[in-house]
Amino acid sequence: MMFSERVLTGNRLIICLITVLITCVSIAGCSANAFKNLKVQIGASPIRIDGRNFTVFTVAALNTGEESVGLKFSSGMQFDFVIVSEDTEIWRWSHDKVAAMMLTEREIAPDELALHSVVWDGSDLLNMQVPPGQYQVFGEILTKPKVRTNKVIFYWPGN
16 A cells, blocks of 8 residues: 555544544533523421431423433433532442443423422531531533532431
8 A cells, every 4th residue: 555545544544543533522412502492499308207307309391492312321321419518528329339331311391390309318528428517519410511400408306
């Protein structure tokens, strides 16, 4: 193979790789503008069962627009919940989870309220019970770019 043929073949390979990369990014990601009509909020609801305290966290996403909002995810993990105390991360729902790496999508129709909830038992990242007190929680929708809720203050009564 002559030098000019090798260069041409190398250039074709680079162009193919760039095309594949651009295609993957466009499939796996969403523009920030795609979420302009998506209003997200997190809620924290205490529940006591059989003498034990729990808190149910729910991320709610309301599509206030006139067209569906398409959420694209790069893994099976689509949401996350984070508890902080004075900017120190206390607990993250995903910290001990494994998710399949796969492209998935979720459409939220106009006026649709999409919900995702998890239960917290008062344990921290080391699986130790946190003391009673005031904490903050926020949620994330794990698209590209991430959509993050505001922090909400809640009280943990302890167990």
